[in-house]
Amino acid sequence: MKFAHLIWGNLTRRKLRTSLTLLSIVVAFVLFGLLCAVRQALEGGVKMAGVDRLIVRHRVSLIQLLPESYKARIERIPGIELAMHQTWFGGVYQDPKNFFPQAPVVPEEFLTMKPELVLSAEHRQAWLTTRTGAIVGRSTADRFNWKIGDKVPIQSPLWGRRTWDFDLVGIYDGREAGTDTRGMFFRYDYFDESRQEGQGKGLIGWYTIRVKDPARAAEIARRVDEEFENSAAETKTEPEGAFVQGFARQIGNIGFIVGGILVAVFFTLLLVTGSTMAQAVRERLGELGVLKAIGFTNGQVLTLVLAESCLLAVLGGGLGLSIACLVTSRGDPTGGLLPLFYLRNQDLALGGSLSLALGLLTGIFPAWQAMRLRVAEALRRL
Template sequence: MKFLHLIGSNLRRKKLRTTLTMLSILIAFLLYGYLCAIQEGLNAGVSVAGEDRLVVRHKVSLIQLLPVSYKDRIARIPGVDAVVHQTWFGGIYQDPKKFFAQMPVEPEAFLDMYPEFILEEGARKAWMQMRTGAIVGRKTANRFGWKVGDRVPIQTTIWVQKNGSQTWEFDIVGIFDGAEKGVDTTQLFFRHDYFDEARAEGDGMVGWYSVRIKDPERAPEVAQAIDEEFANSPAETKAEAEGAFVQGFAKQVGDIGAITAAILSAVFFTILLVSGNTMAQAVRERTEELGVLKALGFTSPQVLGFVLAESCLIAGIGGLSGLGLAWLMISAGDPTNGALPIFYFPMRSLFLGIGLVLGLGLITGIVPAWQAMRIEIADALRRN
């Protein structure tokens, strides 16, 4: 602690340079925070995907439908606990920019399958009673100002009604919340029986199945058994863990993880050069002073520690401010105005960010610190 003043005072030596370096680190970590939140949003659901759930889709592609008759066959496979189906509706509300997912489901079985969707008992009962009833997630309800009792028109080009209309109307009977932070509350679910009767095409077909298994450790085995059940049929299946399915879905717009990693790598590499150069210059400029410290009796490891601590302090002030600012700005709201299903700074990313701050400080400081440690007193003083 008694050396803190000595370390801190060096930051005031070249105020403009230190401030600019800290600002560049701050911006880098602000960007890091935002990219993490966006990545989380685009990968929505991966982190909260049920370990005990599989998703069974058409082997060729997600847009190929599967027969509804598969439900009972899947349910009979050993290890399977429950089965529900969903279908991609692909509707828009008012204009295409106002996108969110809608799916017809079997209400009771669906809510039983997804306990992470929290719905009031009254709303649950109302949904069972109203064929045109729909439940919507809190985020979308807030986004459009919907409340229980509203009738909302959704247009779709995929599912035309038997009367030729492409506009489907749903009565909002409940608004659900997520049981935890990463749960997607942008979706709207409506009743499959209403959908099945009203649609002009696709009778007896559904999009995919969600399957709850009794023992998560047997997931690969059960998935294989499901695929074997439908092998050599006109609609072969691909069963996979829900997390992998959600990730695959997100990858339709590109490998978000790889894109984020590439951007961040470029940013951090640049920052590494900027901060490394600052530290190297700072040490070069005060070789004599470091020599004096050693002459006074400071040991080489102490001098190494001072330079490393200084570099960590610069990275720490800039990086932690950046992370803090990112946290505040992300908490203030989603810049896409609700287009991302979830938008928050995941705690694991925050801790990783803190680790990166420390790593940045150590990496940028280690070479100058090593040079400072190896300074020969007589050589340093001779520079005078």
């Protein structure tokens, strides 16, 4: 600590240059924070997925439907505790940009299968007794300012190109932070009866099954697929996490895209900050020679330069991450498309480590140069 004023003094020697370098680090870490939040929003569902849940879908693709009659056959397979089905509804509210997920489900099965969704007993009862009833997650209810009792018209281009009217009877919350509360769920009986002939009556999108022993999930998935082998609608069974990931990957490999952008940003930052530090040290080789002349050891000079670069990087990284925290704390900026948009503590810790690594990497070469400096030679430069 007794060298703090020396490190700070050197850092603030060229205020404009230091400020610009600091700004570039801040911007990079704001970007880092926001990209991590976007990745979390797109891939977070994978981590929230139940480890004991499997998804059974058509082997060809998700848009191919499966017979509703498969449910009884699935439930007969040993090791399966519960099965339910959902179907992609693909509707919009008033305007195509007001998209959010909806699915018809069997309420009792759905609520048993999804303990992470919290619905009051009163809302649950209302849903069970209202044929046109629908429940919606808190984020979507807030997004459209919906209240219990509202009539909600949803247009679906997939199911007859018409408007479906639902009675909003319940609003659910997530049991933990990060639970997806965008979805709207309504009764399958209402959906199936309202479908026209030729719109897949008796067919559903996919099954969710819960296994008794997660350790046997792979074996059970194989048994399910064997059950429907050589049928008209063969299945593909996979863990819920993999299924959600497949959904997210429809817009590309998020991790790869985010990683690619961050590598490019940090590589540029490495060059910018490295060049600043190298120039800063080159300018004061004489002064470093003076420090050595009065007794600073090579190691102490190396530490001083490294401390300076680390301070700059950690300061910039800290500021950038703080701004990113502030922005993400305001929640989903898209009004519902990214409900899990937040900066995780792990990403904050990774950002902190990255800023320190940036400081070490950008400081090590000038620090090494300063350490190797011969005193007599350095004093001649003054």
